[in-house]
Amino acid sequence: SRWYMGRDYAKTLHEDLEIREYLKKELEQAAVSTIEIERVANKLRVEVHTARPGIVIGKKGAEIDRLRALLSAKVGKDVFVNVREIKRPELDAQLVAENIAQQLKRRVSFRRALKRAVGTTMKLGAEGIRVNIAGRLGGAEIARTEWYREGRVPLHTIRADIDHGFAESNTTYGVVGVKVIIFKGEILSDADKPAVGSKG
Template sequence: MKLVTVTITTSRPGSIIGKGGQEVDKLKEELKKITGKDIQINIFEIKRPELDAPLVAASIARQIENRISYRRAIKMAIAATMRMNAEGIKIQISGRLNGAEMARNESYKEGRIPLSTFRADIDYATDEAHTTYGRMGIKVWIMKGEVYGKRELSPLVGMTKKNLSGGSSASKEGNSDAKRARRKK
């Protein structure tokens, strides 16, 4: 029998594991019935959920669905994220804000979010809040810092000068001899 590995990333692993691992065992049994294969469940904890864009977006969406003012939810999320030493956060919300007849967009930003910089470590996520007035879209950008030397962004990584110039080394030597001969004339 083959093994199916399920990886769950959560900010609260205790709610998934349950008392003595009962919830995980139930989940394994249900998945085993569906797939007919053995199941291995890996649960990873997100240590700082305030710096995880999908969790921040979901949190704002749930608060709006529970009739908390969108401005208050956004400002609380921004404050919590900046307290966790993020370099910047930007939140955009669009839809029928406060039940207005005309839909609009509003953006809230604190710190810096350089969207044109490759080395910026920016986490991005979207979510939707379903209200009685319709859907409200939420976009979240969180800048955690800058990436220095972790990865090379150039498409020419790992290529030597021989590989880049093309052709064989013998033909290059022949070309240089021909150039020298032309210069002497």
């Protein structure tokens, strides 16, 4: 969320949470990663980051117009909805976590789901990935935590470009939590970048 609020901070925050929850439910099949909310005066701008923009926009923009009308009625303000496409969903931690959660719901073996997700992410150029999974794995009597890591995931390096994602899977045995951390490389300032030597 991008806004400043004085007295009505709590009310506005809850409104944001309601908007996010509502959009996540409405766009369940659209692979939505993040929802950014910006407030200026009496207007609301909602930016939806999705891997499937066609589902969000709909035929000739019908779906996005419907969402805009519903959100305007819900909050009583002018709402603008922008859609931004995620080019490589396999490198988005939230989408990877939700993908694993959906596989667990379909009773896919958790080890197979983890290894497949990790392998795909690493193939597409991530420098490292770590997946934590917790709950009654495989229908076990006692809940436990398992994790799988490939590459490097430096959580204490400030300049590391780290992406976090979390999802829950409502399996027949109970809720299983999935946490994904992807390391995409280091963000270097111009001063830190190595100088390229001239060829001569």
